[in-house]
Each structure stands twice: as C-alpha cells, then as structure tokens.
Amino acid sequence: MVKLVAFYRHPEDVDEFERRYRDEHMPLVWKMPGLRKVEVCRFAGQPGGGRPPYHMIAELYFDSEVDLQASMRSPEGRAAADALMRFAGHIVSFAYGEVRQESAR
C-alpha cells in the first residue's frame, strides 16, 4: 500500500479549521477514486511535554502509487485539494510513500 500524508500545522482558529475540514474537504475526499482508507490523528502532546509539532496528520491509503497519482489528478482529487487549499493551504504539507506495516512480536 501507498499513502499520502497531509501534515497540518496548528491553525489559528481550530474550531473553524475543523468545521471546514469536516464540511468542505472530507465530503470531497470520500469521492476520490481508489481511496482505500483514511486515518486521521489529532495530536494531544509530545513525549516529555511541550506543544506537538502539528495539529494533526491525515493519511490517505491507496493500493499503489499509480492509483494515488491517478486519484490526485482526477477531477474529484482536484476538487478535494482545491477545497482544502482555500482554508488550509498555508498550514499543510504533503508527502507520499510506500507503507510497511508490521504486527508487534
């Protein structure tokens, strides 16, 4: 599997960010072709204390890099990205790569 990771720095207005993320961005994300899973993690802290480096990360899973690229280039992918950029373009960064998953022990 391959995933696209979106790193969200801390928004100035968390409630406003969360509202637009949920109402304007996610409904379009679900329409993206080939999307297998979305995992979102909102950070509560960092070990040893202090503010975590990000508000949250969101991870979009696809079967392959070809599928991921095709999905991002699709009309649905562009619409989801456009909606996101309107309210979070200044706080989001992206990276994608192969997922290696292992069970403990």
Next chain:
Amino acid sequence: MVKLVAFYRHPEDVDEFERRYRDEHMPLVWKMPGLRKVEVCRFAGQPGGGRPPYHMIAELYFDSEVDLQASMRSPEGRAAADALMRFAGHIVSFAYGEVRQESAR
C-alpha cells in the same frame, strides 16, 4: 487507539541511518510493552514534485494513552528511545494522539 508518530527529517547518510534504525533501534522497539502495531512510511515524493519534508515517519500504536505513556516510561521504552537518540536525536520529532480510522465509502 492511540499512536506515537516519529517524524524523521532527511539523514545525512541514509544507508547508515537505515542500518542503525533496523539493527539498533527496532529490536528494542519490539520489546516495548503494550505495542500493538508499527507502521513505517518512507517517502518517495510530494504531490507536485520536490523533496518531501521528511525521510520517513514511523507510527507506534497502543490501545490507550495510558498504555503509551507506561510503555515509554518502561525500561524497554527508555532503552529503545536511548538507542534512537544516539544516531537520530538531531533529526527526529514526536507527537502522539488519538487515531480516528475510517473505511472509504
């Protein structure tokens, strides 16, 4: 579920980093109590081109924040962290938080 995310900026020597991560750090990670799953993603790129912001992220999953905190404070958790800090302390950041997972459609 709760996860601890380790963000690894680009090492100066990738091969050396990967070798020590595999041989010195991961065998100790597997001994950490309460660890449910480890997912590692090495980044191949970012949408639109350019160098991804990180070399990789590693995500350690636990049943709860209590379990995660106890595991990090355990002798096994400290040993794993100490080993990591010896070769990656200058390129790693951490954050932990609740995982929200959804299946597409």
